[in-house]
Amino acid sequence: MKTSRYIFIIPLLLIRLVAVAQSLKPTDEVRDKIQQVEKNLVGRVQIEGEGPWTIQERMALYKVPGLSIAVIHNYKIEWTKSYGWADVDQKIPVTDNTLFQAASLSKSLNAVGVLKLAQEHRLDLDKDINDYLVSWKFPYDSVSKGKKITAKNLLSHTAGLNVHGFKGYTNGTAIPTVVQVLNGSKPANSEAIHSMTEPGLRSEYSGGGTTISQLVVVDITHEPYDQFMKREVLKPLGMIASTFSQPPAEIKPTLLATGYRVDGKEVPGKYNVYPEEAAAGLWTNPTDLSKYIIETQLAYEGRSSKVLDQATTQLRLTPYLNKVAALGVFINDFNGLKYFGHSGSNEGFVCQYNGSLEGGNGLVIMVNSDNGAIIAEISNSIAKVYQLKGLYRSKVFKPIAVDAAVLQSYIGKYELKQDLMMTIVLEGNQLYSLVNDEHKRAITPETQSKFFFKEDGSEIEFIKNDKMEVEKIAFFQGSILEAKKIK
Structure with a gap:
């Protein structure tokens, strides 16, 4: 009796496993969408004329060993896919089972x-x-x-x-x-x-x-x-x-x-x-x-x-x-x-x-x-x-050229709030922002007075007084935060 019982159970298990495998196999339409996703990467900021990029290109740029993705559509997992290495030295690839x-x-x-x-x-x-x-x-x-x-x-x-x-x-x-x-x-x-x-x-x-x-x-x-x-x-x-x-x-x-x-x-x-x-x-x-x-x-x-x-x-x-x-x-x-x-x-x-x-x-x-x-x-x-x-x-941003003398006028310290200072420095023709002398980030001009951060699209505008002297900045990141120039 035990033998005949298992004879029935094993085929049923095989049928279920095949059904699961077939349900996870992407259709031609889904495969096409996966390929589109893999080659249309853009960041929070796009510089006019640059990108899009592929997943492989950005993994190499950012030195990301491995990653895993799942996409949900109409209350179902439409597809999952993994890339790169779970462990580089041991050559263990990332799979959908990797934790x-x-x-x-x-x-x-x-x-x-x-x-x-x-x-x-x-x-x-x-x-x-x-x-x-x-x-x-x-x-x-x-x-x-x-x-x-x-x-x-x-x-x-x-x-x-x-x-x-x-x-x-x-x-x-x-x-x-x-x-x-x-x-x-x-x-x-x-x-x-x-x-x-x-x-x-x-x-x-x-x-x-x-x-x-x-x-x-x-x-x-x-x-x-x-x-x-x-x-x-x-x-x-x-x-x-x-x-x-x-x-x-x-x-x-x-x-x-x-x-x-x-x-x-x-x-x-x-x-x-x-x-x-x-x-x-x-x-x-x-x-x-x-x-x-x-x-x-x-x-x-x-x-x-x-x-x-x-x-x-x-x-x-x-x-x-x-x-x-x-x-x-x-x-x-x-x-x-x-x-x-x-x-x-x-x-x-x-x-x-x-x-x-x-x-x-x-x-x-x-x-x-x-x-x-x-x-x-x-x-x-x-x-x-x-x-x-x-x-x-x-x-999408289109950078412009700004005269060196104008860039020079933006250098200084700006008080965002108590104990929070933003410093603007110039190295060559590139302006950088530092917060409390840390987290140095380049800012790119979109107008003669407004600059943006490539990482997240936040912006800084330098505001002048009646004497055409820079007196403060307006920092845009979801909301507006003004900071008076103190040095």
């Missing part, structure tokens, strides 16, 4: 886990976090002005807390506990988490706050964070290749991408370890992240509820204090067309995802390099090929 560090994309999945507890009435999102913290308590002081921090504050970066991000720890060295991280005690390499402003005042990005939410989950569930997230979030979403474990000891080393610096050198130990799992600890790939995006889109419309129901999903995707920061995600509104998304950057890894709130479209891009410039270029290419309105963000 990258998701860095701050982890915060999006963390929010799903926290809201799952709220959905089950094990956590009140509007109550003081100290009502749930057991192994550590937040040290309120006079800065918080008597206001209590809630889980909504932590997830929306409105808790008024410090520590933007984390450096991680070299693989194989001493790793602090979460409590040591929160206290800033050795071997932690970040400062203690404390109030910078009262909660609910404004949105101020804080990986420190997200790490507190990690401990909230642990103290409520009485189990390791990575195990809770695997069982309650990753597995139900179908993200079976992903893990929050730090380090990911259960994953084959050949499946883990090695991180690389901007100059192409390998991160010591191949990758850093992040005990701040909720803020930066997820290992995943574009395929698994696409499953999370699609489920979010379907749950938002009330068509699925693998982890969160419609009401909880809509709450998660609703900006909390401003128009952008929601719970674990950021919402971008492009003339009524909204996307939820997040970017991430760990040592040796950069990534980005976006999902539309309507129509079931999206993209995921992950690279094993500190240089993330290629991500914006690939995103633009995908947006152009798939006509994803709002996600295509590129502006």
